[in-house]
Amino acid sequence: MQALEIIRTIESVGGELWIDGERLGYRVPESAVYLVDEILVSKWELLDLLHQRPLMPAGIRLMRWQPATPPVRLNGFSIVTNTEMFIRRTLEQVEARLAGNDWQAGHLSLTELIERLAAVGVIVALVNDSRRLQ
Numbered sequence: 001m002q003a004l005e006i007i008r009t010i011e012s013v014g015g016e017l018w019i020d021g022e023r024l025g026y027r028v029p030e031s032a033v034y035l036v037d038e039i040l041v042s043k044w045e046l047l048d049l050l051h052q053r054p055l056m057p058a059g060i061r062l063m064r065w066q067p068a069t070p071p072v073r074l075n076g077f078s079i080v081t082n083t084e085m086f087i088r089r090t091l092e093q094v095e096a097r098l099a100g101n102d103w104q105a106g107h108l109s110l111t112e113l114i115e116r117l118a119a120v121g122v123i124v125a126l127v128n129d130s131r132r133l134q
Contacts, residue, residue, distance in 0.1 A: 001038050003045035010035055011064055019050050054088050056124065057095035064123035072120050083120050090116050094124075
């Protein structure tokens with residue numbers, strides 16, 4: 001199994017991969033424990049791929065990472081021409097919204113920001129489900 005396939009499989013079964021310094025952290029459900037061997041074999045390739053992703057704000061979990069190729073139409077008037085920059089900026093807005101800084105979030109609700117990420121191929125979820133979407 002190739003590294004990208006491992007990441008997508010882990011994310012699709014509700015598992016997680018993360019970088020902790022030079023270490024690769026992982027959490028997989030019992031039903032996917034067979035992936036642990038794949039993770040260990042492909043550790044360095046997985047680290048390389050994960051380093052290419054932006055860090056997720058505290059309280060947000062990355063579910064799927066498949067950035068769309070620009071241009072991406074968000075609505076009738078908004079077109080994303082630099083997907084990477086758009087994703088990073090939107091994640092900064094998500095972080096600001098979670099911290100209660102409405103103006104730094106562009107006065108967008110958490111739901112709107114998550115939908116904007118989804119429109120460019122990045123699916124995220126709240127880690128703390130008790131937090132209400134605004």
